[in-house]
Amino acid sequence: MAGIRQLAERLDISIGTVSRALNNKPDVKKETRERVLKMALEMGYRPNQMGRALRRGSTNTIGFVMEIGNPSALGGDNFFMGLLDSVQEVLAKSGFDLVLLPCRSADDPIEFLQRQIARGVADALVISATRRHDPRIELLLKTGTPFLALGRSETKGDYPWIDLDFEGVAGQSVRRLAAMGHNRIAIAMPRRSVNLAHLFLQGYRSAVADLGLDPDPDLVQRVSSSENGGMALANRLMSLDIPPTAVILAHELMASGLYDGLQQGGLRPGHDMSIIGFRQNPQLRYLRPSLACHALSLQALGQAVGRRVLALVDPPESDPPSPLVWEMDYIEGDSVRPLIPVA
Amino acid sequence: MAGIRQLAERLDISIGTVSRALNNKPDVKKETRERVLKMALEMGYRPNQMGRALRRGSTNTIGFVMEIGNPSALGGDNFFMGLLDSVQEVLAKSGFDLVLLPCRSADDPIEFLQRQIARGVADALVISATRRHDPRIELLLKTGTPFLALGRSETKGDYPWIDLDFEGVAGQSVRRLAAMGHNRIAIAMPRRSVNLAHLFLQGYRSAVADLGLDPDPDLVQRVSSSENGGMALANRLMSLDIPPTAVILAHELMASGLYDGLQQGGLRPGHDMSIIGFRQNPQLRYLRPSLACHALSLQALGQAVGRRVLALVDPPESDPPSPLVWEMDYIEGDSVRPLIPVA
DNA sequence: CTGTTAGCGCGTTCAC
DNA sequence: GTGAACGCGCTAACAG
Numbered sequence: 001m002a003g004i005r006q007l008a009e010r011l012d013i014s015i016g017t018v019s020r021a022l023n024n025k026p027d028v029k030k031e032t033r034e035r036v037l038k039m040a041l042e043m044g045y046r047p048n049q050m051g052r053a054l055r056r057g058s059t060n061t062i063g064f065v066m067e068i069g070n071p072s073a074l075g076g077d078n079f080f081m082g083l084l085d086s087v088q089e090v091l092a093k094s095g096f097d098l099v100l101l102p103c104r105s106a107d108d109p110i111e112f113l114q115r116q117i118a119r120g121v122a123d124a125l126v127i128s129a130t131r132r133h134d135p136r137i138e139l140l141l142k143t144g145t146p147f148l149a150l151g152r153s154e155t156k157g158d159y160p161w162i163d164l165d166f167e168g169v170a171g172q173s174v175r176r177l178a179a180m181g182h183n184r185i186a187i188a189m190p191r192r193s194v195n196l197a198h199l200f201l202q203g204y205r206s207a208v209a210d211l212g213l214d215p216d217p218d219l220v221q222r223v224s225s226s227e228n229g230g231m232a233l234a235n236r237l238m239s240l241d242i243p244p245t246a247v248i249l250a251h252e253l254m255a256s257g258l259y260d261g262l263q264q265g266g267l268r269p270g271h272d273m274s275i276i277g278f279r280q281n282p283q284l285r286y287l288r289p290s291l292a293c294h295a296l297s298l299q300a301l302g303q304a305v306g307r308r309v310l311a312l313v314d315p316p317e318s319d320p321p322s323p324l325v326w327e328m329d330y331i332e333g334d335s336v337r338p339l340i341p342v343a
Numbered sequence: 344m345a346g347i348r349q350l351a352e353r354l355d356i357s358i359g360t361v362s363r364a365l366n367n368k369p370d371v372k373k374e375t376r377e378r379v380l381k382m383a384l385e386m387g388y389r390p391n392q393m394g395r396a397l398r399r400g401s402t403n404t405i406g407f408v409m410e411i412g413n414p415s416a417l418g419g420d421n422f423f424m425g426l427l428d429s430v431q432e433v434l435a436k437s438g439f440d441l442v443l444l445p446c447r448s449a450d451d452p453i454e455f456l457q458r459q460i461a462r463g464v465a466d467a468l469v470i471s472a473t474r475r476h477d478p479r480i481e482l483l484l485k486t487g488t489p490f491l492a493l494g495r496s497e498t499k500g501d502y503p504w505i506d507l508d509f510e511g512v513a514g515q516s517v518r519r520l521a522a523m524g525h526n527r528i529a530i531a532m533p534r535r536s537v538n539l540a541h542l543f544l545q546g547y548r549s550a551v552a553d554l555g556l557d558p559d560p561d562l563v564q565r566v567s568s569s570e571n572g573g574m575a576l577a578n579r580l581m582s583l584d585i586p587p588t589a590v591i592l593a594h595e596l597m598a599s600g601l602y603d604g605l606q607q608g609g610l611r612p613g614h615d616m617s618i619i620g621f622r623q624n625p626q627l628r629y630l631r632p633s634l635a636c637h638a639l640s641l642q643a644l645g646q647a648v649g650r651r652v653l654a655l656v657d658p659p660e661s662d663p664p665s666p667l668v669w670e671m672d673y674i675e676g677d678s679v680r681p682l683i684p685v686a
Numbered sequence: 687c688t689g690t691t692a693g694c695g696c697g698t699t700c701a702c
Numbered sequence: 703g704t705g706a707a708c709g710c711g712c713t714a715a716c717a718g
Contacts, residue, residue: 003711003712004711004712005711005712013688013689014688014689014690015689015711015712015713016688016689016690016691016713016714017687017688017689019712019713019714020688020713020714023713025713025714027687027688028687028688029687029688032687032688046457046458046460046461047461047711047712048461048463048710048711048712049461049462049463049464049711049712050393050396050397050402050462050463050710050711050712051397051694051710051711051712051713052711052712052713053393053694053712054393054394054397054693054694054695054696054710054711054712054713055693055694055711055712055713055714056694056712056713056714057694059393061462061464066443068424068427068428068431069424069428073421073424074421074424074425074625075419075421075625075626076418076419076420076421076624076625076626077419078416078417078418078419081411081412081416081417082417084411084445085411085412085447088411088445088447089447089449092447092450097458097462098445099442099443099444099445099464100409100442100443100444100445101442101443102427102431102441102442102443104428104431104432104435106432107435114387114389115389115440117389118389118390118391118392119392119393119404119440120391120392120393121392121442121464227625227626227628227629231629256629257629259629260629260631281419282417282418282419282570282571283418283419283570283626285570286570286574286599286600286602286603288603346695346696347695347696347697348695348696356704356705357704357705357706358695358696358697358705358706359697359698359699359704359705359706359707360703360704360705362696362697362698363697363698363703363704366697368697368698370703370704371703371704372703372704375703375704390695390696391694391695391696392695392696393694393695393696394694394695394696394697394710395695395696395697396696396710397694397695397696397709397710397711397712398695398696398697398698398709398710399696399697399710400710
């Protein structure tokens with residue numbers, strides 16, 4: 001684990017030349033470069049990234065801010081794990097490293113971000129779980145930190161984002177269920193400050209209004225994105241004067257709790273209540289009846305995230321960081337049935 | 344987002360004095376210190392960690408190396424998420440930050456570690472998923488990088504580790520099932536290079552031998568730690584000439600796949616085959632019949648991890664980094680039944 | 687082509 | 703009690 005100085009001393013040339021040789025600068029004799037590279041390998045030279053970063057002002061690292069300790073993470077949501085794999089793959093190809101910056105839900109996200117920015121640990125950040133109004137975005141814009149938002153926000157400004165098509169999924173789900181005769185369609189999502197909940201609700205409301213379905217506000221339920229939340233949802237829906245005949249979930253992890261809750265209340269998922277989940281999740285593969293949901297290639301999405309965040313720091317190679325709504329494909333499942341069976 | 348220089352200029356004192364005031368050095372007039380601290384707050388001063396790290400040789404950061412892209416992570420294992428929450432809590436109290444260093448299973452772990460060490464991103468590392476023979480440990484020992492291994496290894500050397508009691512869990516599970524009349528007890532775990540599999544098997548073999556149970560090698564199955572692995576396991580066990588009447592899992596995520604696989608084969612989990620899972624996992628809370636398993640406080644374990652890794656970099660406050668085997672408590676479940684029902 | 691020099695931002699030592 | 707100067711490891715600008 002030698003430094004550039006030892007390398008130079010050992011080769012008896014100046015450290016400047018060594019630096020240029022290692023960094024593929026043009027003005028170095030081929031023979032010298034080879035000598036340096038050979039010796040570097042031999043001595044196990046690793047450039048000290050602190051010194052390099054201090055000098056160059058960049059770290060070749062992307063930071064991914066991740067909330068931990070929230071119900072869906074603890075419940076085993078594999079969304080980020082699947083995503084990060086291909087994000088990292090893309091970054092690695094450009095010589096960038098990925099670090100995850102775990103932010104406890106108990107911590108102040110602003111204080112946390114400020115620390116990370118100051119730390120200079122990353123050239124650009126990816127933030128997720130955007131809020132409808134998100135102070136983090138204001139901070140990042142103000143400090144000029146390059147970032148990509150994984151999720152939209154109503155916070156104004158010129159910044160790139162990628163988000164799933166929550167509105168589309170909610171709207172299409174309503175239409176699909178309505179076409180099968182459902183009139184009282186419920187919807188379940190997390191608390192309103194999370195922007196995805198807002199978008200999901202918009203898509204739902206808009207479709208419900210268009211189709212003239214029952215707009216009963218009791219059909220809109222706020223529960224946590226977890227198995228527990230699904231259980232709570234089951235109980236709330238069953239306790240309504242007129243329970244809905246279908247429900248759309250903003251997070252698929254609610255499904256297993258919902259199934260069990262319904263069954264404990266004597267209702268059969270799919271038969272007595274149609275259910276459409278959000279994302280197709282391998283973890284729910286064996287759920288019966290199979291959950292209707294929406295497919296999404298985490299790999300493709302991860303690559304898009306990687307490319308866009310690279311565009312923020314690398315020469316923006318004609319890849320304009322424009323907003324991107326990620327479409328999802330409906331996957332049929334036995335959890336959805338027509339309201340009146342057509343024999 | 345000002346640096347120390349701007350602070351000094353604004354206060355019209357030297358950089359050195361500002362630095363001393365901020366770092367609580369003795370040789371500074373109380374009044375001056377207060378002025379500095381006040382201004383620092385006002386200007387939103389954040390020390391540049393690159394410069395600081397370069398100068399001090401330490402970063403006040405702990406790196407947690409995490410494998411991503413493996414089946415259990417993608418399957419939604421929440422083990423690390425739950426753990427990290429309290430690790431970070433402990434670190435934060437000592438002013439340390441936590442960064443996660445995701446290592447793709449496709450990447451070379453050694454090359455990856457070398458990069459991270461050189462990067463100087465962390466004062467100490469936590470590595471997990473230790474192998475029976477683990478070259479990473481050799482590298483870390485050789486380079487003198489402080490680290491904590493989350494998991495034992497047979498790789499020799501003087502280093503601290505914390506590990507779950509795989510041997511104990513496997514052995515106790517065998518004894519428990521044997522006491523209920525089971526004689527052919529199967530065991531399922533990941534590939535042998537992962538050390539936990541080795542330990543698990545040792546505990547199993549030792550108990551099987553002690554009790555004079557059927558030592559049929561077909562009862563030892565290697566499958567991935569995922570729902571899929573559980574499904575594969577079900578098929579393999581059912582295809583044996585004499586299927587076992589009980590099975591012990593090295594990873595609880597196998598359980599749901601196993602349940603479904605058995606049911607598809609006409610067997611009832613619990614009735615026709617007793618099942619003991621590994622860790623109590625909230626994600627499996629609603630599994631029926633309820634899974635017998637072993638409880639573990641992720642919070643307590645996380646705190647232990649945090650304290651021990653801090654002891655590597657902070658003044659070791661009488662907390663000797665001795666090896667630690669983390670005990671787990673058996674939780675009864677309906678997935679375990681006596682072989683011959685006693686009416 | 688190569689050596690020399692000047693910082694990047696900070697903490698620290700040594701004068702004053 | 704404070705300021706000035708030095709150096710952590712590295713890259714970039716300039717001189718030779």
